[in-house]
Amino acid sequence: MKIRQGSLNEARIWKHLNEEVKLDAPLVLIFANRHLLEEDYIFSTMRHLFPNGHLVYASTSGEILGDQVSDGGLAYTAIEFENSTFKIVSENILNHEKNSIETGNILAQKIDKANLKHLFVIAEGSYINGSDLIKGLESVLPDEVAVTGGLCGDDARFEKTLCGYNSKAKAGEVIAIALYGESLEISFSNYGGWFAFGPERTITKSTGNILYELDDKPALDLYKTYLGDKAAELPQAALFYPLSVHSAEKEHPVVRTILNIDETDNAMILAGDVPEGSRVKLMMATVDGIVDGALEAAKAAVAKRESAAQLAILVSCVGRKLVMDQRSEEEVEEVIEIVGSQAAITGFYSYGELSPFANERSCELHNQTMTLTLISE
Known part of the structure; x- marks a missing residue:
């Protein structure tokens, strides 16, 4: 697995890491402030950076990159799998009269189920009923396939959320990233601390x-x-x-x-x-309780892994971020301490987190949790 990361801060200064890593057609996760995603500039810039990339955009209530938590900016992680593959499908809930079950069902029908290993879902967070979205997805998916992911955010404004795949982000989008490959090891967990x-x-x-x-x-x-x-x-x-x-x-x-x-x-x-x-x-909750919750989530995610994670996708709740205020990075630091510095860390603060409970496969919608998806190949 080859990974490149970068960010754009509120002052509009770009920072690109691992630029020497050459990627062909990577999966690019782009987590950004909603106002930034409304600008054509962001889409054109990301397409210039990754001409053949599969660009997945999500508005957030804060961006996570490495051990940093930012507001009002953008964080991207480009992933090229060396022994695995992925396919991306999308559906818009506004085309289904805001029916979350129907949206999830139709989205899952688009996915090739043969040798499907895992499904990572990024959904808009304004109209969706996360529980019903999961019901719709799992009514079609094989029982052994787990779902993780999160609902897009809009800081604490609750005005609108945006999501998109290979096009400018828009309202109502739900995106599913299907992962395939025998060499993939994927673990996940969630924990609150409230x-x-x-x-x-x-x-x-x-x-x-x-x-x-x-x-x-x-x-x-x-x-x-x-x-x-x-x-x-x-x-x-x-x-x-x-x-x-x-x-x-x-x-x-x-x-x-x-x-x-x-x-x-x-x-x-x-x-x-x-x-x-x-x-x-x-x-x-207290700040210490939330940080301890992130620690427990990380311990559960690595407990039964056979190999060290190469990529860690963190989805944490906007409510946790508001309680922690200037100490938000502490929960990310606790995760890194357990997951290991070898893993590329990315993620966002959300309006809802998708993950099964420990030792289970059926997904649940959570709020106020830290959710981890750890991937290696």
């Missing part, structure tokens, strides 16, 4: 990812009561206080971030499903 507090409540009315009532009371009213003065800062304030959701059908609770609120219906829109009957508690 803790629950306050009384446990039951979801008594919900539809998909829209939460209406807790204990037969308007969910948004209850949430605002807990937030107090911070309620005026919704939906951004919700990133500091996600929900732990434990449904009867799931062995593990999942964390759900509130992406938006609906004052008219007194409801909250979350990144993934919140089934009726689920038990819910508020969550919060």
Whole structure:
């Protein structure tokens, strides 16, 4: 595996690493601030850098490159597999009336299943129900194929997210990178580091990812009561206080971030499903707890590997970044300490993370986690 990396900072200064590495038609992961991706300049520059490259763009809530976390810039990682192959397909949820299951189903139908080893998905983060996207994908994929990835971000603005493959990034896109090859070793993990507090409540009315009532009371009213003065800062304030959701059908609770609120219906829109009957508690975190969570994720990802990772893709939640503020790089440093300095590190801060739980294959949508996908060949 041959890798080149580089970045563009807020001052519009490029930094290119490993320029001596010659690549033919690499997979190029481009994580960038949404405002940058709206500029034609970015697409033309990346195409000039990699004339034959397969360019995958994703808007972020922060970019990860090596041990650095940046805002307002761009980070790229170009990967040329030497013993493996990849294929990229895309679908737009806006062509399917924002139906996430249908979008995932059609996207998965485009993928060649023969000898498929892994699927890495980068999805827009504005319209998607991440839980339903996974349902659609896994209804078509072979059981043994795991899915990891993340939902695009837009800092803490929640205005719009952009994604694209070999074209200027746009709203609604969902991109799947299918990896093939017997020599590939891929491991993955996720961990949060948040803790629950306050009384446990039951979801008594919900539809998909829209939460209406807790204990037969308007969910948004209850949430605002807990937030107090911070309620005026919704939906951004919700990133500091996600929900732990434990449904009867799931062995593990999942964390759900509130992406938006609906004052008219007194409801909250979350990144993934919140089934009726689920038990819910508020969550919060400390910086040390989040950093420890990243450490645990890294330990789990390397635990059963036979070879050292050559590439590590980190997808962490925007809520974690807001809590850590100027200390965001600490969680990345913890990951590098465990994964090893031989691995090229890339990734982004997201509106949702896709990964199975430890020792499982079925994917889940997570919020407020650090998710790792480690690759070698």
